Amino acid sequence: MIPDYELTGPPNAPVLVLSNSLGTDRTMWDEQLPELSSRFRVLRYDQRGHGKTPATPGPYELETLGRDVLDLLDHLEIVRVRFAGVSLGGMTGMWLAANAPERIERLALLCTSAALGTPEDWRERAAFVRANGTGAMVDSTLGRWFTAELSSRRDVVAKYGGMVATTDDESYAGCCEAIAGMTLEGRLGGITAPTLVVAGYDDPATPPEHAERIAAGIPNARLAVLERAAHLANVEQAERVNRLLVEHFASEGEPMSTASGEAATARTGTGMAVRRQVLGDEHVDRAIELRTEFTEPFQDFITRYAWGELWASEGMDRPTRSCVTLAILAATGCHDELAMHVRAARRNGVEASTIREVLMHVAVYAGVPKANSAFALADRILGEEADGNGA
The missing domain is CATH 1.20.1290.10 (AhpD-like)
Known part of the structure; x- marks a missing residue:
């Protein structure tokens, strides 16, 4: 089927597809649209039964969702794209990069996993939603999507809680079953598209270890871990995600004066996350509190290199x-x-x-x-x- 979609940005710019997570519609990318559509032809679409895309009976397979994207690209006569996906959108992106590599030029995977929970867990969630509706998922979902500060804001609850509650029950359940049956882990090594993997340090749904495994499995993938971000990191840390995406998706050879700065930003985010994991939040918070103008460059240095490169390396446990x-x-x-x-x-x-x-x-x-x-x-x-x- 052809999902409902919208195209924004310069007509002749490279096409960038944005794929949303389970229980959201394409407006979850609102914070990215102004920045990305100034440089790319941004194609946002809704998964089956989400937003404006019609519902269809489940169960689905990840291939079902991936082929929806291919049908959309064929409909629009778009041969090759850059692709960014959050959670289920990232899983869809991995399927596309592994099964239709000629269509995916570059890939960004945000707060996602190649193997998430057990099939039984997802089938149980599907059964729960079929019995109780997506409205029963709102509170628990918002607690996973955002840190406590953001999940208590009325505007956030209204917008994102509304997305969950208005998602079609059967389609939500069908997507759960697609996650239950996905087999991505063994395919990561075959992904050839240059890949950025982004994790939220505070994400309880797909913790940073999931991103680390993806980055280790995809050749030459780059990993960035963002502090103070839960599952929808593109919403909670919009500015940082925007910078990472612009840097990653910029055409090779295109001037990017901030590229080296953004690479340093990614190392700093990863380093701070690893530093907290090893030393504990209390110690790191105290070190940050004691920073002065004189010591701040040194603190930044050790966060980027000691923690963001050495301790973050897979070369030694x-x-x-x-x-x-x-x-x-x-x-x-x-x-x-x-x-x-x-x-x-x-x-x-x-x-x-x-x-x-x-x-x-x-x-x-x-x-x-x-x-x-x-x-x-x-x-x-x-x-x-x-x-x-x-x-």
Whole structure:
């Protein structure tokens, strides 16, 4: 079928397709439209039973939704496009890039997953919606889509709660069944389109680990993790998402004076997310609070490079990286940093017995006095942890 759609932007500009998430219509991209339509011919469409696209009986398959896009492109006589999708839209984009690579020039995947939950979970949701209607999904959905601050705003509740409630029950259920049956994980390595993967640090529906797995599976994919963003990151962090999309979808060779700055922005977002995961929100919030004009460039530097590149790398798992870091800090006598990373190691799942073994190595290879100081510090911190667990 041909979905309902709208085209906005210069007639001769490259075509950029925007695909919406489950339970939304194409107006979920309103915050992107002014920026993107100044450079691209933006094609927004509604999934089956969403917005203005007619409903059809389920169940659907991801192929069903992907072929709807191909039918739309054929109808409009558009051969090749750039494609951005949020959640279900991103899943549709992955299917297209894997099965119709000649049609997808560049790809952006926002707050999505190649394998989300279990098929049973999605079939249960489909059954619930068929029995109770999409209106029964509004409260739980808004809690996933936005952080607490945004989900409490009346205008947000009215607009996005209305989208959920007016989505056709059967079509919503059919899309759930499409997610239940999708098999994207094994196809990621075959995606050749240059790909941007965006995650929201606070997204409970598709946490950053899902984006990390997609980025690791698609050759040369780029990952950006945005702070203070839940599932609809394009709404909550519109300005940052706009910059990332413009940079990613700009034609090769097209002047982009802010490209290097946007790459740094992506590293900063990823780095801050990883930094919070390893060190904890309390520590990072305190570090941000203590920043001064003098120290801010250094804080930005370590967020981008230490956390956004080194700690974010897939080349070593985090428990191993914690052990290496502990050994170096103990051997060099950096006690403040060592204390911080003993706590981080425990957050990363490193056992106290493993920390002891690391410090024993320090004693042999870097000297007993340094290891003695490190043992005393680590013992104090692990003791505080034990006391806290017993309270």
